[in-house]
Amino acid sequence: MNNLVYKKFHLEFFYELNHMLKIGNVKHSIRKYPKDQIIFLTGSRCQSIGILLKGEVKIEHLTETGSRILIRNLKQYNIFGEILLFSPEPYYPYDIVAKSNCEILFISKDSLLRILSENPNILEKYLQHIAESYHQINKLIKLKSQKTLRHKLAYYFLNYEHLNKENHSLIIKSKTELANLLGVERQSLFRELKNLENEGYLELNKKEVILKNLTYFASLVD
């Protein structure tokens, strides 16, 4: 699914779920958090799913050395804990932090199971949603499994960003985020992009990258 379809899917899922919460008299709670508040610390037990009603949330990994690595940003109607909740070891692997003032709807495991059992349509959507998360994580594994930074970049260009079909251009929104995703220093990323430009495989234009030789990049990806 592309981002737009996914957003629409989240919205629809939320409306149906919300409808069921109301007519089914299912227990749930809504809580507010100020910007920068930690909602769940790494290691705390996940006892409900959270649906973001307002604001933004970030999922962060706190390393041994004290630095914070961004794992994912969540926006309106995004869900968290939806898979973890059913794990035999349901402990948050990362910190969940309010990126802005936000409002979150919580549904406990029992309530959720009741809703899913009573509504095959919502159940199917829930399983679809999980499949989509799984697909994303599989893509991440393939990205991380590529041998070199150049191979990783090729995979990223072809599978992560929206590639304009007419001129083979794409936009890298944040080079810092991209360096984090690829697991390299910003400097190494810049150097490799420059190398690729010097060798004539792409053209850099501020945030825009134009792939001059699509076949080359496709040949790098297994």
Added chain:
Amino acid sequence: MNNLVYKKFHLEFFYELNHMLKIGNVKHSIRKYPKDQIIFLTGSRCQSIGILLKGEVKIEHLTETGSRILIRNLKQYNIFGEILLFSPEPYYPYDIVAKSNCEILFISKDSLLRILSENPNILEKYLQHIAESYHQINKLIKLKSQKTLRHKLAYYFLNYEHLNKENHSLIIKSKTELANLLGVERQSLFRELKNLENEGYLELNKKEVILKNLTYFASLVD
């Protein structure tokens, strides 16, 4: 979950599901495949879950260059397609191949949704099963995200194999499979293990590895 608990879980899940298939009069089919037969080719549409009743199945990635990389082995009562089935793009990303003569039970999406809707207990187990797969794949990402082969080995020692608590020993069943998992040549793996032994961090004893300095390995893993 460790392997034993997981095996028991699979068995219980299968019995309950099988019971429902019988009393609920739910459509399903059982097919037999001879050794080496391709059950599903990469790119074919996933329309049902498969539960392995007899024999073994392997999931393989066929690379551009024609080599085959083992992704996973499946044994009795293991399930495949359980997440993919609900994906918006439900196409097998890998080949599913009979490793021995085998017998597989197939349940279609509609039948499965009916069973899950009618049995909250089976639904919860199904979601648990998915959570466990997700946990495994997350571990794989963390393994692949470690910076160097040495860091990857440290993560592997501490999170993948059963570490004997008394003498800090573990068994590497197959060095070829481990090299594949880590994404390196067998030679590089041997060299790094030897280096670690020469530096006094571990002791090699055929298939057994004894970690002499657990703190060192723990310090490598983020």
